[in-house]
Amino acid sequence: MAFVIYGAGAIGGVLGARLHSAGFDVKLIARGAHLAAIRSSGLRVESPEGATTVPVPTYGSPSEAGVGPGDVVILTMKGQDTPDALEALREVAGPSTPVVCIQNGVANERLALRLFSHVYGVCVMFPAAHVQPGVVQARSAPVPGILDIGRYPGGIDDGARSVAAALVKAGFVSEPREDIMRWKYRKLIMNLGNAVAALCGPGDDGAKQVTALLQAEGESVLATAGIDVVDAGLDQERRGDILRMPQFEGRAPSGSAVQSLLRGTGSIEADYLNGEIVLLARLHGVEAPGNELVRQLAVVAARERVAPGSVPSGELLEKLSGVISRR
Structure with missing residues (x-):
């Protein structure tokens, strides 16, 4: 059995390196300059514990990597991909x-x-970064992430148990959960701030106020849609103090959306985060103007390859107030 990690960016790169170092057969799938850098020099993994270079096999496509009987494919790309x-x-x-x-x-x-x-769905509590070719960062140590897993749309089977055991062996915290999507919807609410951090910049303190508005709107939409979501307190209890993120030299800015703008990828995940709230609102006859505005602004910023911090939080709050008041 091999783990085929499809998307060797921040999450996939760190995950693949950890599984490989734990003795599992791993194949990474990457693209572009990142693929070329890994093939040339190996995958460099940086963390608060130091830096290592992992010689994990890396390919440019599923056909090149091959997927054999018994292999497990792990998707780690952004939703738009x-x-x-x-x-x-x-x-x-x-x-x-x-x-x-x-x-x-x-x-x-x-x-x-x-x-x-x-x-299988996995609730991702995994602070990681990727801003330069051939390099990924695990921001938490000694535990790099919490990756609870369950069968989709629900339940636990031997496959979920097997993957959870492999993740634990690789240093992660992981439990099989019958109700994994309830946990993923809670994480969705948390991720509504990703686009805000990209637009306002990771150092803009006012971004928290913007994020709170989007999250309140998201909670309302999920309630209208009748979607069962894990309570925020239970989610916090699950995290506890497992993830610890001390500073280390060369640590990249946090936030996957921020990193997308820094790399100038031309795309951002907002359509599958804020856009999910917008979709649910439309399906159930309500509106989500705050998440729609931020989604549109983030998509334009990515398309135009604007650096993080292009929209100060005060300006964004003013825009949000305008669209929300017209609802």
């Missing part, structure tokens, strides 16, 4: 291939289930 990734995967992987979504948002699992019968 999932549809194309699944199309490429189905060309070489059978429909019963286990597909594990270690991704933010709640749309990836449903997309995967359309093509593959054994799909």
